[in-house]
Amino acid sequence: MLHAVNLTKKYQENLALDNLNLVIEPGDIYCLLGANGAGKSTTINLFLNFIAPTSGKAVIDQIEVSKDPQAIKKLIAYIPENLVLYNELSGLENLEYFVGLAGMKYQQDELVSFLQEAGLQSEAFKKRVKTYSKGMRQKIGVAMAIAKRAKVLLLDEPTSGLDPKASNEFSELLLRLSQQNVATLMATHDLFRAKETGTDIGIMKSGKLVEQLSTEEINHSDLEKLYLNHMNN
């Protein structure tokens, strides 16, 4: 579903992403680990076409991202680290607006069902977003992905700053989506969450993918050792 082919991004002399090759299939939850500045967000931005690659290509569903950005944006859903919504609108209104921009039309009860599916408590639906916690806002992001019927989920550190309970709920949502054959690419710092939720793990350092493995191959403590080993070299 998601392919990175020799994907490279250079800022002047600074190599932000160096020759990345990556394949993510439907149902996969691929977790990118790495220090700040390792190239995780650059990868996600390239798949979102927020930036153009210096060489190589990012491909989603056989479409090269930079060739037809509008087509791939119909397929993807994106949840950033801090999902900022319109504070003066309610959660339902925000969902309605963003989903509308994606070109989808839903009845109110359908929108409500998406929020329920995303696990938002029903008394919050009509409250203004400025009263929401961070976890509640992330749930709106998930509801957007559901409503959009996204085939690809791009997540940029979505659980940082969430309390363990909210974080756990978020993971469960991801798993549910992956069962519906959604391909997920998630940048994260959370080794524990990556091991628990992810199907595959990639470790990045200075723009390079230095390690790729399946979560089934490794346990928690080995993953941590491996990660720190890479970071310290």
Added chain:
Amino acid sequence: MMVFRVAKKEILEMTRSGQFKWMLGIVVALSVVAIYISHVHWQEKNLQRELAQEDARSLWLAQGATNPHNAAHYGTYAFKPQFPLSLIDPGVEKFTGVSIFLEAHSRNEADNVAAADQTGLSRFGDLTPDFILLFIVPLMIIALGHQSVTKEKEQGTLRIIKTQGISNQQLILGKWLGNYAPVAILTTIIFILAALFIRQIDWKFVATMWLVYLAYFAIVNSITLVISSFLNNSGISLVILLAIWIVSCLAVPKTASSFTNEKHPYPTRQEFDAAVAEDKKKGLDGHDPWSEASKKLEQETLQAYEVSKLEDLPFNFDAFRMQKGEEHETAIYFKHNEKLKEVHQKQTQVYRSLAFLSPFLPTRFLSMSLASTDYSTHWNFADAAEKHRVEMQRVLNTNFAENSKLGEWSYKADASLLSEVPEFNFEAPDFGEVMDANKSNLLILTAWLLGSFALLFFASTRV
């Protein structure tokens, strides 16, 4: 000193910002252009007026031997001199006339209003030093200072600063100084630059004007820091300060002028002239021997000199009647102009009482006054010209009366009579008079200065 350390950091930060360099560059460029262009225009106008004054005098003298009353009708012009400081602040010069025609029988209004010779664009203002000082420099203060405190709050540096043991007052005072110093230096440079171009400079006036503007900028600076201290967001601080600027510099003066004009309206020229004509009709016309007033004067004069015929009078009664008529008309003009002046004084009173609404107003009035380009100086000029006209008529009529006989209209006085009429000379009010006339403006400006500092002190406790 803590305060100076803070000020130094503010200035350092400012000089490193691209925005500051741009702003300063633009303001300096505008100032230089404004001063230079004002200087060129000033010289040009001054030369024109001096030449015109000379020409008018030589035309007057060139009449040679002539009938005094003909000379009175021929008349001459009084020109308002161009004052040195009008280079910095041309005030209302553009809207008041510069020349008054002095002739027999009527008092004329000053004419040749420059604004009438310009396009409608002139109402947006002129690029003169006073425009930069009154409008642009306050904007610069706001642009530089609006985020002085808010930025520290936004970045969180304020919390760190406060743990360093500096008091709020010291911090705010330091910031005040840091923001004020570049503006004060710029103002000083503008004044020095302008002074270089000014001939016959009177330092008392220049220095006072400089101080007035420094006070004005100090007020603006304090208000800027007060707003910045009270708020947490630079954007909102900028918007509010800009709103204050617009209200103070544009809306309040315009409202004041609309309000004043409604409270004490001027008559139209048509009304004024009609009222004068009406009064004139009732009294003695020097040229009309058959009117009732003339007959009365005739009787009274004959009785006073105990003669029975006009021919027996020791002077030319025609000229005597002319002078009496002149005196009567002068009184009418005096009466109506006094009425007009009363309106003007009432209007000035209203402007003065509204001056507390905005520091712009007292500064505006003081600046014009010090430059001798305010409305009062114009009134002085008009009054001086009228006095000169009356004197001129008296000299001419007296000569006519004493040296000719009744009905001797062919009488020609010697050419030397013309030089007996003095040259018109107008002096601007001296420093003491200006200060005296502007007591309330000075008071209000001082009140603003103290008030804004008090507010700043209060604000510093709330940071």
Added chain:
Amino acid sequence: MVSQNIRHEVRLLSRNYWFVSLSLVLVLLCLYAGYNGLRHFERRQADQQQAIAAQQEKEDLIQEVALNLSKGEEHPSAFRLSPMNVAIYTGQLATMPATEISKLAIGQSDLYTHQIKISSSEDLATLSFNELNNPVQLLFGNFDLAFVLTYLVPLVIIAFTYNLRTQELESGRLRLLASNPINTNLWLLQRFIIRYCSLAIILTFILTLTAVMVGMAFSLSLVTFFLLTYAYLAFWFAVSYLVNIYGYSSAKNAVSLLSLWILLVLILPTVINQAANTVYPMPSRVTLLNEIRQTKKELSQEQDRVLDEYLRNHPELIRNEGQNAYGYWQGYFASQELMEEELSPVINRFDEQLTKQQKWVDSWGLLSPAVLFQDGATELAGTSSKNYNEFKANVRSFSLDWRAHFMPFVFDNTMLEHSDLEALPKFEYRSILGTSGVLVNISVLLILSVLMAIRGLALEGKQELLSFSRS
């Protein structure tokens, strides 16, 4: 996307208490400005009526005298029918009536008089059109609707749009939006257009309210005034749109937009004006005074030559009595006329310079939307300097006709009769200034707005507009 955006913006605006309260402030400002304009208009009307009444009294008097005499009766004031008396003392009143729109834009009308007595004794060169006024008032200007629209409304626009895109950018919402299949600059343009329409609707409401309050009837000029206002608003929205697309931070946008406001509204007009005065300087009026006196003196010293010369050019006026029979008045009228002829090139110099200045201002004024708006509004209101120049020209040419009309009477030495009074020329202010100038201004503003919008749209994806990644 459009209907989504409309609902979205309406929701946002109606919940934005800044917008609501500022709209209310705008209502108050406009009503106050309208009130000022109305008062100004009423005073102008009343003054004119008074002047007309006074003039009517004079005209009625000579009518009465003429009527009595035509019936063969005697009248003590028969001398009033002499051509000199009618031409000089009675004269005629030239008036410039106020338009309805002048309630909205006072323009130059506080500087000039709108009623001027035409009398054959006046020299055109020194004819003053200035109204008696406190110059401080002229210096400060008026708080009229044109001021509110020219100066204040752009700031309201800036306040409501300066961060429309950067806010999304800074909060990260723009990434969320851009992950949807939309053209973000088009999306932004829609938001701007929606805000533009909301403000236009609110202003239409306010302006209509003001117009109703000041008692204006619906007219084509009023519609044009509205169109001009819409075009001016569009310009500022377009500027803000472009600044939003180029800008990366709300704070910088605010500063950039305010700097643009200062430049376009405050500085540019004064620079253009100053440049016009420098490039096309006015000849000296004070020097002119002496030139006039010199000419007058020469003419008065040679009364006989003047009369001869005049009659050579106007043989139709020569009467059987022979030229020596002519007296003071014939010489006076002839020398007046000759003087106008001799001085007309000098006076034309002023008009020519002013015309050149106006042309300069018209072309360079295109740089400043404030100039375009002010210019258009005052032209619609009949209070622009162009209107007054027209009035002045009308008065001057009528003055010449007026004197010419009396020449045969003066040289015939005949009194006017009742029928002659009917045939006197009548002054009427005719304006050939159409609304074409205003339409040009409207078009320029709209074209500039559209160009800016197109430029903004063309920037979609051209720059790495979203490359603000924190990693």
